[in-house]
Amino acid sequence: MRRTVFDDDHEVFRATVRDVFAREVVPVFPEWEKAGAAPRDFYRLLGKLGVLGVRIPEEYGGGGQDSYKFNAVVNEEMSRAKLGLGPIRVHTDIVLPYLLKYADDEQKRRWLPGVADGRLMTAIAMTEPGTGSDLAGITATAVRDGDHWILNGAKTFITGAVNADLVLVVARTSAPPPGNRRAGLSILVVETSSPGFTVGRNLEKIGLKAQDTAELAFDDVRVPMENLLGEEGRAFEYLGHNLAQERLSIAVNAQAAAAAAVELTVEYVAERNVFGKPLSGFQNTKFVLAECATEVEAGQALVDRALEAHDAGELSGADAAKVKLFCTELQSRVVDKCLQLHGGYGYVLEYPIARMYADARVTRIYGGTSEVMKSIVAKSIGL
Structure with a gap:
């Protein structure tokens, strides 16, 4: 369409x-x-x-x-x-x-x-080894010392950390009041050349091999006061303002990957001969790819509607969650079916579908897991 x-x-x-x-x-x-x-x-x-x-x-x-x-x-x-x-x-x-x-x-x-x-180049450091999606549980701390903050703590799963020059670090700058763990968090822009800042190992992942994902450590890193982003103590509020775009971004990527998998597989089955005829000639092949093409079309309509809504300033957090949930789950289903049509070759990394399969798995995790997306959607419909 x-x-x-x-x-x-x-x-x-x-x-x-x-x-x-x-x-x-x-x-x-x-x-x-x-x-x-x-x-x-x-x-x-x-x-x-x-x-x-x-x-x-x-x-x-x-x-x-x-x-x-x-x-x-x-x-x-x-x-x-x-x-x-x-x-x-x-x-x-x-x-x-x-x-x-x-x-x-x-x-x-x-x-x-x-x-x-x-x-x-920039990165953002929110996730910690023991917190995962629980941003209110952040334990990295920054305390005032004259005209600097003294930053200590660790972060993990930080995309782009290896090449980053500036990292937006979410740290606790004051103790939260009883019953409100979200208070007291601030965003500090840390220059990666700062003494005490360490980029740890580049984590070995099952997919996204060229996407550096590293651990970070902060040992008495001195961050100038003028590197505080926004107001002190309002990080949790700030982090919420861009979640819709972040999740839409993941959905766009997932949707386009699903479409690419279908296009790639259509070409493959037309060239691959099995039992004396092209793999594309079998009814099962046709039906599977017809299902995939239809799902991709539905996902595209949802993404495009969300793109229009976002540019108009109307994409809600709940709607962005719906788009991410649908498109990342769609990506996983479609890529899995396309790999199956490749047979044994689909499991060999020299074939792009194998890498696409490994890359797809994380989209249901980062930016908020599918389970978190379902919770957001459920809340939006009164559950």
Whole structure:
């Protein structure tokens, strides 16, 4: 079905993004997977092309666009090219909105030009080894010492940490009052060159091999007072403002990955011969791919509706949860069926469907698990 959410400007931007991924990334992506991260120069290239700063105001070196659809184009093209490059999405879809909304004028002048051109790559550090989704249980602490905060603690599962120059760290800056564990949390922007800041091991994952995901440690890290983002003690409130976009971002990626899996598998079954005829000639193959294509179409309609709602400022947290829940579960079902049609070759990593299968599993976990999404939706309908 014809999509109507993108205009000519989006499609011109798409052509640029598609070209750079095909030319600069796809041929060398296996090497990045072995290295466990994309090279730093790649992000400078994206910055030079305007990919990273498209939504940053022109006065800070960005493209000055308000529409999230440009970000969606990047996510779709990453999935279309079968690339797991989560640090891009973290940088543009998750971290940047906090800087745009809560940074003061001086902070914006200091950080946004580098964020736009790739000189300052970012990450966000919320999750701790013992807290998981329970952000109110954060134990990292920051105490005042003159004109600095002294930061101590540890974080884990931090996407983009290996290449990051700035990390938004959520830490407890004051004890919470009885009955309100969410109070007393603040966001500190930590420069990764700071003494006492350590990037631990790049975690070995079952998928997303080129997406660096690391542990972080803070040992008496001195963070200047002027690196407090927004007001002290309001981090939990701030974190909630961007959850809809974060979850929509994951849904866009998952939906596009499902579509790419179907396209890839249609090509495969047309070329693969079994029992003397193409695999595509068997009724089971046709029926399975027909089911997948129909599910993908339904997911696309939901994503496109959410994109329109988000640009209009109308996408609620509950609706974003619905989109993430539906599309990530859809991705897992579709990729699994497509792998099955590949037979034994689907289990071999040199075939893209195998990597797509491994990459798909985490989308039902990060950004809020499917179970958390169901709880949010249930609450929204009065349960």
